Amino acid sequence: xxxxxxxxxxxxxxxxxxxxxxxxxxxxxxxxxxxxxxxxxxxxxxxxxxxxxxxxxxxxxxxxxxxxxxxxxxxxxxxxxxxxxxxxxxxxxxxxxxxxxxxxxxxxxxxxxxxxxxxxxxxxxxxxxxxxx
Numbered sequence: 851x852x853x854x855x856x857x858x859x860x861x862x863x864x865x866x867x868x869x870x871x872x873x874x875x876x877x878x879x880x881x882x883x884x885x886x887x888x889x890x891x892x893x894x895x896x897x898x899x900x901x902x903x904x905x906x907x908x909x910x911x912x913x914x915x916x917x918x919x920x921x922x923x924x925x926x927x928x929x930x931x932x933x934x935x936x937x938x939x940x941x942x943x944x945x946x947x948x949x950x951x952x953x954x955x956x957x958x959x960x961x962x963x964x965x966x967x968x969x970x971x972x973x974x975x976x977x978x979x980x981x982x983x
Contacts, residue, residue, distance in 0.1 A: 860922045863903045864965050866894035873897075899973050900927045902966050909955050925966075927973045
């Protein structure tokens, strides 16, 4: 929240941005010229590659995040789970249980779903740290 880019619009976490944009201006200035150059050469990337933020909506309660009130919600790809349920009948194009459908409050826009797919692909296609050694 110290980075003005994210403080103004938390959904910018979903975008690839430059290294300079990825950190608060004072932190960027603390870097040496060589460090800045090395980061800029990499081009745009996801700052928080494991998070996806979805837009606020009146249906979603606001909450406090580091002393600031917000209504943005976030998915953390590191804590994703597979859920097996007899209520979800999709493999053969079958219907989803009516009770399950009735519990749905919101749906991501086409653009947000596209952005989520792109970011998920990027996250799960990366080489994990444990495989680098």
